[in-house]
Amino acid sequence: xxxxxxxxxxxFEGRLDILVNNAGTVEYGPFLDSSETxxxxxxxxxxxxxxxxxxxxxxxxxxxxxxxIINVGSAFGEAAPLPGVTLYIASKFAIRGFTRGLxxxxxxxxxxxxxxxxxxxxxxxxxxxxxxxxxxMTKLASVGRFGKPEEIVGTALxxxxxxxxxxxxxxxxxxxxxx
Numbered sequence: 001x002x003x004x005x006x007x008x009x010x011x012f013e014g015r016l017d018i019l020v021n022n023a024g025t026v027e028y029g030p031f032l033d034s035s036e037t038x039x040x041x042x043x044x045x046x047x048x049x050x051x052x053x054x055x056x057x058x059x060x061x062x063x064x065x066x067x068x069i070i071n072v073g074s075a076f077g078e079a080a081p082l083p084g085v086t087l088y089i090a091s092k093f094a095i096r097g098f099t100r101g102l103x104x105x106x107x108x109x110x111x112x113x114x115x116x117x118x119x120x121x122x123x124x125x126x127x128x129x130x131x132x133x134x135x136x137m138t139k140l141a142s143v144g145r146f147g148k149p150e151e152i153v154g155t156a157l158x159x160x161x162x163x164x165x166x167x168x169x170x171x172x173x174x175x176x177x178x179x
Contacts, residue, residue: 015064016057018160021050022072024091026125028133031086039087046091051098054113058106067111068160071099072152075119075175081140082133092117096171103169112168114159119175122146142177 025045027038054069061067076085077092095115103113120126120137126146127133138145155174158164173179 016060017064017066018068018070019053019057020070020072020156020160021053023049024072024074024125026085026088028084028127030084034087042087042091043094046088047094047098050095054098054102058102058111061111062106062109065110067106067109068164069102069106069111069113070156070159071095071113071115072156073099073115073117073171075117075173075178077115077117077171078173079179081179082127082136084133099171100169107168110165112159112164114164114167114169115171116152116155116159117171117173117175118147118152119173119178120146121152122148137178140178141175145176147174147176 023045025041027034027041029038050071054071058067058069061069073095074088074092076089077096080086080089096117099113099115106113120141127137134146141147152174155172159167159172
C-alpha cells in the first residue's frame with residue numbers, strides 16, 4: 001500500500017470523480033506450497049489496495065454527490081476453473097464482496113460501486129499460449145479464444161458514465177462466455 005500511495009505522492013487531494021481499481025497479481029502453484037509472502041502479495045495488491053484507494057477518494061465523491069468506483073476483479077471470482085490459483089481466486093472473491101458492500105454504503109450519496117470481472121484476457125498475467133492452462137481456458141470460452149484488454153473498455157466506460165446512475169453493486173462478467 002505504501003508503494004501505491006507513494007506513486008501518487010501521498011494521499012489523493014482535490015476532486016476525483018472516477019476510480020478504476022485495475023491492478024492485480026497472480027502466482028501459479030499448488031496451495032500447499034504457497035508461502036506467507038505469496039498470501040501477502042495476493043491480498044495486499046488484489047484486495048487491500050482497492051480498499052485503501054476507494055477509502056482515499058470516497059469522501060470526496062460523497063461531498064460532491066457524484067462518483068464512480070469500478071473494481072476490476074476476475075471471472076475467477078465466481079469459479080475455480082484451474083488448480084494452482086487458490087490465493088488469486090480467494091482475493092477475487094473478496095473484490096465481489098467489497099463491491100457489493102461499499103455500494104450499499106455509498107449509493108445514497110450518488111456514488112456507484114461496481115465491478116467488471118474479465119474472463120481470460122491476453123495479458124502477461126494469463127497463462128501463455130502453448131501451455132496446458134491456456135489450452136484449457138481457451139476451450140472454456142464460448143468464443144474459443146482469450147479476450148483482449150480493449151474488449152473490457154466498453155463496460156468500464158458505461159460504468160463510469162451517467163448512463164449507469166441506476167447501476168450499483170453489480171458484478172458484470174465480460175468473459176467470452178467462459179462460465
